[in-house]
Amino acid sequence: MTAERDGNRPNLMGFALHPGFLAAGEQAALADAVLRLSGEAPFYRPLTPGGRRMSVAMTNLGTLGWVTDARGYRYQARHPETGAPWPPIPESLIRLWRTVTDAAGDPDCCLVNLYQSGARMALHQDRDEADFSFPVVSVSLGDTAVFRIGGTTRQAPSRSVRLASGDVCVLAGPDRLAFHGVDRVIAGSSRLIAGGGRLNLTLRRAG
Ligand code: SIN
Ligand code: FE2
Numbered sequence: 001m002t003a004e005r006d007g008n009r010p011n012l013m014g015f016a017l018h019p020g021f022l023a024a025g026e027q028a029a030l031a032d033a034v035l036r037l038s039g040e041a042p043f044y045r046p047l048t049p050g051g052r053r054m055s056v057a058m059t060n061l062g063t064l065g066w067v068t069d070a071r072g073y074r075y076q077a078r079h080p081e082t083g084a085p086w087p088p089i090p091e092s093l094i095r096l097w098r099t100v101t102d103a104a105g106d107p108d109c110c111l112v113n114l115y116q117s118g119a120r121m122a123l124h125q126d127r128d129e130a131d132f133s134f135p136v137v138s139v140s141l142g143d144t145a146v147f148r149i150g151g152t153t154r155q156a157p158s159r160s161v162r163l164a165s166g167d168v169c170v171l172a173g174p175d176r177l178a179f180h181g182v183d184r185v186i187a188g189s190s191r192l193i194a195g196g197g198r199l200n201l202t203l204r205r206a207g
Helices: 003-008 024-037 091-100
Strands: 014-018 057-062 065-069 072-076 109-115 121-124 136-142 145-149 159-163 168-172 180-185 198-204
Touching (some): 024 057, 024 091, 024 198, 057 065, 065 109, 091 198
Antiparallel strands (some): 057 109, 121 180, 136 168
């Protein structure tokens, strides 16, 4: 993380995109670390409260993990399939959070989304956290996502933003509750992840 990146610090508000925040070597190290941790906390495809299987595979790191099933959306301390606590968030991600936010505390959750063959994520708000004054920080690794971000109502106009490997974005202030989603992932756009696909890490302060 270079000093120059401090110039990209968001001004406490809004949606901030930091293109190429992570260098190639940092991306590879982070993807390796997360994929290694997924050996302890395996990826699984959750059910929505409505009973549909999500196309994105998920796992979590941290003291709390975001889960969904027939009982609804929530954070919990254990993997729903193994019953084990989630592995810890790598220190490099905690440092990244401190660099791109002015948050008064560290993240306690890193949701790990794995997009393979045709996976997408419908427009939604991140609103299961206890305190919306903490931002959400998103790190993209691997294939480029066609990300969509709108306003705080589902009807508000939205725009399409490409998130490439190494890009970091922050949802804070007036955009903390902005609707967002992934329209599609561009297969073959990166060689970072063996076998292709995209990893997205979202750091949150859930509790
Ligand atoms: C999410 O909203 O949980 C994921 C966003 C992304 O994959 O970029
Ligand atoms: Fe989200």
